[in-house]
Amino acid sequence: MARYKKTKGSAPKRADGQIRQSQMITTYGPGAMVDLVNRSVVIGGLEHWGYGRDGFDALDDARLRRSLIPRLKALDPNLDLAPSGYFRMAPECDHMDASPRVGVRALEFPRWFVCQGCRRLARAAEGFEQKSGRYRHQCSRNKTAHAVPVRFVAACKRGHLSDFPWASFAHEEGICDRPELYLIEGATGDVARIIVECRNCDSRRPLSQATVLPFECSGDRPWLGGRAANEPCRLKLKLLVRTASNAYFAQVVSAVRLPEPDPDPLTLRLRQKDIWDILQHATSIEQVQSFAGIPRIASAIEGHSMEKVFAALEKERGAGTTASERPLRSAEYERLTNAPTERPGLLADEGAEFAAFEIPPERADLPAGAQRLVIVPEYREIRVQVSFSRFDSVSANLQGEYDYGRYSVHPAVLTLPTGNEKWLPAAEVRGEGVFFELDLDAVIDWEQRDEVKERTELLLRAFEADGRGDDFPGARFYLLHSLSHLLLTAVSLECGYAASSIRERIYCAPAVDDEDKGMAGVLLTTGTTGSEGTLGGLVEEGRRLRHHLRQAWELGRLCSNDPVCAAHDPAAEASDRRLEGAACHGCLYVAECSCERFNRYLDRALVVPTIGNDPALAFFRERP
Known part of the structure; x- marks a missing residue:
């Protein structure tokens, strides 16, 4: 991240910061803004990733590649993936001996700085001088202060990013001949008390008026390079806080590494x-x-x-490969539900990327409503970043894939579509897991209950009022997602792993006919990107599924925020949680790194009986 030279006979300087390789496809991928010690930068696109003489570590997965190519084409017709080396780990740098040839180059952004002394607001190159790696401002003859990056920028929903138009915003009726801007902030941080003023013409304007800007986006993509990387855009610019949680949403697609089946x-x-x-x-x-x-x-x-x-x-x-290709999670679900039976002494092959064994019914001790228990002692998952968005996250479909062709606003790309970088950044997770499947006949019967249909209509009305433009996932997904969160919390209390280190993977698909009853299963996994695996605690606790289902049932029965939580009406006009039924921080919300849907589409009333709701809503009406 930082550029420096190692002088002879002196210890090398340390870098301004460090980013883990796995974070380069999520929080700090191309286009993300990162705060360094003295300035702020935007992570460069794939053209700015250098691997040096050692080359890159390939994480190719043919099944995931076949799934992504048509979706990339929907995002931009010029996007494609190379025949090999199409998924790559982020470059690994030596922070004690950094080189511009190896690593990810970051570009300074924003280019406007504010003086910490007098609050002068100007472009770094025009209003401040650089000394010892920091910008300084001569506030007066006897006072010098440091300048820091301004914390407000401008962006649009397509991911474009630019400096906030400070001069145009401060002057509503035309910019004066010699703007002298200052950013005055109140003690509370309220945007209504943040004033942009020009002391040359005495123009003043509160930042609260920047929520709706009259300026069109210029299509700036600074993470890809200079002006040549810009593209046409007709959306309006919006004010964005650099460090806000809605400044960067990575679209990551993952697939379990399944070994190719033996040919007939x-x-x-x-x-x-x-x-x-x-x-x-x-x-x-x-x-x-x-x-x-x-x-x-x-x-x-x-x-x-x-x-x-x-x-x-x-x-x-x-x-006919494309036509016959199974969706990502359908193929994984089929492999999990057809896993061989676990037998004494049966171990996974040495070096196996994936191994799953079904626990026999006499040892699984499953309650009514649960159909299958599968342990996954060897688990590898490849995660690939495809794009990113700002302000709003983009939802994947039930297969965990992004249908870019039906989005009104496309997310931003990681590389120039017409460039030579035909690959995507990726990370591989190694660990273990436990999979359980609900009784599909019981799920279908539950979906046919009048009480469940009425609840589904309520959730659908709230979903439509939210106006996200996605497909409604259905009551089956709400059931599986809520049960997953309850079970994740219950298992984490005994398996030895923190709840934030356990991740869900939901397999859900509606029934089509009597032969195709859809999917209804949950895979809980734990793993890391920097080691060979885990310690087996999740697998061993997974064998006690009935015990953990009982604990989950008790956790879901009563919330510390009841009866307010249980009585929440997502379709109510005053509701600020349109995508959740009976769900809140006191019962169902988990760490966002564990949840596939940002703690959305949750309703514990569909899993267990809750206060004030009809018990017939609950799939597990009785304690397992």
């Missing part, structure tokens, strides 16, 4: 060189039939119909 015997025979050299040219079933007269071909496809052989050829050639 027919595919193995078709892959033999002498067989493949002939059959790879077959473009129809009739051509396959004509090749069947060759003895070695006839021996390879013996016992299989011509239609099956041609389908295997098409799959091997890669034709």
Whole structure:
């Protein structure tokens, strides 16, 4: 982050700050603003990431790549991913011997500074002098004070970022010939008491009037470079506090590293060189039939119909891959629900990236409503940042994927779409987990209750009043999400890991017909990006699912904020929590690093009986 030279015979200076590699795809990714000791910077785009002679650490995952390519095209037609090296860890730097060639370059932003002495407001290059790495201002003949970055900038919902138009804002009726701006702040920090004034013409204006700006966004993208990186934009600029929680929302897509399934015997025979050299040219079933007269071909496809052989050829050639690709979480759910049964002495293969075992029913001791318990002793998850937004987060669909094509405002990109950087920053999490599945028939019966339908209508009205523009996730998701938070809290009390170190992964899909009953499961995981794994505490506690479900049931029955929490009406005109039913900081909210949905779409009344609500709403009406 900091540039410095190591002089001969002296100890090297330390960097201004440090950022973990895993944080470079979440909190501090490209386009994020970061406070250093004496100034503020914006993290550079992928063009500004350097890996030096050692090169990058690739975290490629073909399944996730296939899922992301069409979504990147919807974000910008010029975005693409390379055939290899398309997911990369952030570069690792030596903070004791920094080099501009290795690491992520940060660009100074904002460019306006304010004097801590006299409150003079000006561009750093125009109003202040730089000395010893800091900007200074000569307030008077006998007084010199340091200048610091102004804490207000301008941005739009597309992620564009620019300096706040201070001169234009202070002068409502035209800028004077020699602006001399000052930023006067009150003791309370209230924006109504923050005044921008020009002492040349005596113009004054409170910052509270900046909530609605008449200025159009110029499409600035300083994290990508200079003016050449700007793009047209017709949105209005909005005031943004650099360090506010809504200044940066990273869109991260993750996928569990699933080993590719072993090919069937027919595919193995078709892959033999002498067989493949002939059959790879077959473009129809009739051509396959004509090749069947060759003895070695006839021996390879013996016992299989011509239609099956041609389908295997098409799959091997890669034709129709996009059409047949399973959504991310559907493929993971299928693998989890078809995990082999755990047996004494059965261990995961050495070096395995993923291993899951179903606990037999006689040992799982599952209560009514729960159908399957699976432990995951070997777990790896790849997380990739795709884009970012400001002011509002962008919701993923139930598969954890972003449908950019249907958003009215597209998020910002991490690299120039027409540039040469055809990769995305990524991190790999290694750890363990426990998965449980609800009884799908019980879930469907619960969804058909009149009380649940009425509650769903209430939540839907509140969701529509919120005006987010996303798809309503449905009562099934509210149930799974709320149950996940309750169980996460209950498990963390005994598993040895803090609640903030446990993360949920929800598998939810509505029923389609009697054959396809959708998905209804939750995977709780814990892991890190900097070690080989964890200590097994979550897996061992997962075997006691009934015990933890009982604890979760007790936790959800009563909230410290009841009856106010239980009686919350999200559709009420005065409600400020449109996306939650009976949920608050006293019962369901967890650390945001543990939750996939920023503590939204929660309602414990759908899980357990609560004060003032019909017990028929609860999926677990009786204590497990």
